[in-house]
Amino acid sequence: MTAPLRLGIAGLGTVGIGLVKIVQNNPDLLETRSGRKITISAVSARSKDKDRGADLSGYAWEDNAVDLAQRDDVDVYVELMGGHEGPAKNSIEAAISAGKDVVTANKALLAIHGQALAESAEEAGKLIRFEAAVAGGIPVVKALTEGLSGNVINRVMGVMNGSCNYILTRMQDAGLTYQEVFDEANALGYLEADPQLDVGGIDAGHKLALLASIAYGTQVDFDAVELEGIGSVTIEDINQAADMGYRIKLLGVAQLTGRGLEQRMSPCLVPASSPLGQLQGGTNMVVLEGDAVEQVVLRGPGAGEGPTASAVIADIMDLARGVRISTFGQPAKYLVKARAARAAVSAPYYLRIQLVDKPGSLAKIAAILGDAGISIDRMRQYGHDDHSAPVLIVTHKTTRTAVDEAIQQFSTTGLIEGAPVAIRIETV
């Protein structure tokens, strides 16, 4: 008879309560599968007296997460408070010092302090696990760390912020502007208190940085993620992209290149017929590419009580089953610092410019592209108002640097109105 695995849960929001419900509702299932009873010793949250829709009377209460993390009757400290400093960080450090394993859904904390935390856990012989931090209910940390553990990973891609995908698909479906859908989503409570975490790509960038670390054996480096949010995506671009058989997604891509590790989180065009292109609404999708497995695609809910709690309990079950795999898939001391490569991988680009209607203006634009070494795959010019017209260009493969150079040159011609739009077309 193995002793129960005793949890201390800090944070009783959606995910914390979801976890409590799973532990309360399916004790026999968890025990049969893991070989141990899973119990909750103590919980902690900001306010003790709030009704959270679950009976917490059987658990000790701690006002302070750091105290909870160090309790003698806690084997696994479950951090579900969020925040990349303060109580979350302090309590996880306290848990490790006190000899506890840690399960967390905190992507921001790990994306910023993951290496240091993994190292201290390792020195203490303890584990930090974070399946719930990436893509909610999708077991993608496990798929990458374990399921594809024999692969050299070639590329990791993902749509990992459901709110952004909701906004982009809703813009297209309803023909609304970014601002209209943003306001709507905000009113519905779909966005973080600081919406930039969502629409600025920060939240998804945290997730990408975590996956990149596992994929390439590198120290997690969120600062090196090239971030571009969806705020500049217009309904015109969405419609034009659709006309040409593409969808616009906030897509994260991590690739190890000869020039270093490239991590990008930015709006991209993907083929409408691809799994990524077909992804609607708040669902998440991660694409893993390895030298042996070729391509595996995982799709599922990226947030919500049940799905995120499902990922948290999976980590807990693994601990109960005695699985002891390092935080990032290999000992933290072997993780290397990757050189950050910016836009090292070439791609086709979608360009939209508002061209002044003068004889020879299109020729001038084409010449600038040619001088920048960019060849044109497709070009469309549309009917115009008084004195300017939109021109759409799909280039052959080129670099971001070349595109930026060309855009810089455009501005010197006096033939362009407004700011040119350049969106990468990711091959998927």
Place this chain on the structure above:
Amino acid sequence: MTAPLRLGIAGLGTVGIGLVKIVQNNPDLLETRSGRKITISAVSARSKDKDRGADLSGYAWEDNAVDLAQRDDVDVYVELMGGHEGPAKNSIEAAISAGKDVVTANKALLAIHGQALAESAEEAGKLIRFEAAVAGGIPVVKALTEGLSGNVINRVMGVMNGSCNYILTRMQDAGLTYQEVFDEANALGYLEADPQLDVGGIDAGHKLALLASIAYGTQVDFDAVELEGIGSVTIEDINQAADMGYRIKLLGVAQLTGRGLEQRMSPCLVPASSPLGQLQGGTNMVVLEGDAVEQVVLRGPGAGEGPTASAVIADIMDLARGVRISTFGQPAKYLVKARAARAAVSAPYYLRIQLVDKPGSLAKIAAILGDAGISIDRMRQYGHDDHSAPVLIVTHKTTRTAVDEAIQQFSTTGLIEGAPVAIRIETV
């Protein structure tokens, strides 16, 4: 310094050689990630002298897999020969008796003898792992056993035979008959030596039975899988289904109902816009539904050297990392015998009948459906030749039993030519 994990590999076909290549090409990666060197001690296959495109000179050779499985310098016996009796079974039993863990890609063997083998492994304190047996490179055994381990599983669905999906999508794309595409696929070597394993749904049924055991904690029971192959799917049905927004897939579904465990492998209609409906060619897809996680979809290559070897090495890496999870996700002695439920879950059905052109014949058909308690969602009658016309019916939810009764009644009317077609519409 941990000792190397030493493999004995029986079967040097596509998958065996794929595994050898991974071990040879990426030794440092495997060691860094698992904490142990992965080495090959010995190999075995039918013919020693065949050129297999990999250098095997460094490994001992055994003519007999049973001898290989018992070698002192083998820690993990990797069975990649196939076949559900004979050498595969004997050698796995020998390996377990000799105290080896086992990794196999053998779905037929485990679908038929999995319970007995898991029990003997368990008694010996050894593991049998089989990620490669289900859906090739997709880490679905891991996702279900570990990633969703905190979920009550509501339904498992999958397109798990790439050849069948290739045939069905090719029929639609090229407008060819089943027999034409079957012959083409056979000539291209896409089908098993006994094509019934593919097109009869047997191979996919094996995989479904394995997933059902993990999902529901039941003893694997392939005999209880209701099997229906794709041989009776016509291009007419594919086209009619497409007209109504559906695709026809060979879909496996496992559900635990109040009446027992339902396991079906049969052609089904699924919405064209769903991930299953969008699946083209030889790719596999598994849909896992749990009470907490809602729905997770996994998509990837279901066969081939690299993908299948990727799954085999993942199991080996888990063993190197010290992961000791029971074969079917819980101790074999706790797995229960499930009562087999046949068609317990109701669904809408697609019916196609060839109706003789007589006054009142359609009314008669409608009356029979009504008497069987089947209500009609949509009906279409087409222009007819001399004396009969196709009638398409989509029913509301009903049972297979009711549909079969109605079809039985149809035949007594003298108004039907040929055999009526009835295909389940799976809600996805």
